[in-house]
Amino acid sequence: MENKPGIQFSGGLVFQIVNMTEGFSFADMKEAFMNTLFLIAAGQDRNDGGGTEGLFERVIIEQLNNLRNQIVLGI
Numbered sequence: 001m002e003n004k005p006g007i008q009f010s011g012g013l014v015f016q017i018v019n020m021t022e023g024f025s026f027a028d029m030k031e032a033f034m035n036t037l038f039l040i041a042a043g044q045d046r047n048d049g050g051g052t053e054g055l056f057e058r059v060i061i062e063q064l065n066n067l068r069n070q071i072v073l074g075i
Contacts, residue, residue: 013057020064028071032063039063 021029036059069075 010057013060017060017064020061020068024067024071028067032060032067035063036060 021032024032036056039059040055
């Protein structure tokens with residue numbers, strides 16, 4: 001990730017993540033964060049057309065929503 005801009009997120013995002021991960025295990029949260037970093041590092045984040053501003057926020061929220069759906073559906 002050396003060629004990527006620094007990962008930055010607002011204090012508001014911290015509270016949003018806390019609320020979104022209620023009931024998640026440490027492994028669940030680790031999976032969401034690692035998937036986010038891998039997607040950013042691989043450049044797959046470029047498909048959403050949103051640029052790099054707020055990139056981490058967009059990708060982590062998507063990953064947390066995907067994981068929550070998998071947990072609810074028992075996948």
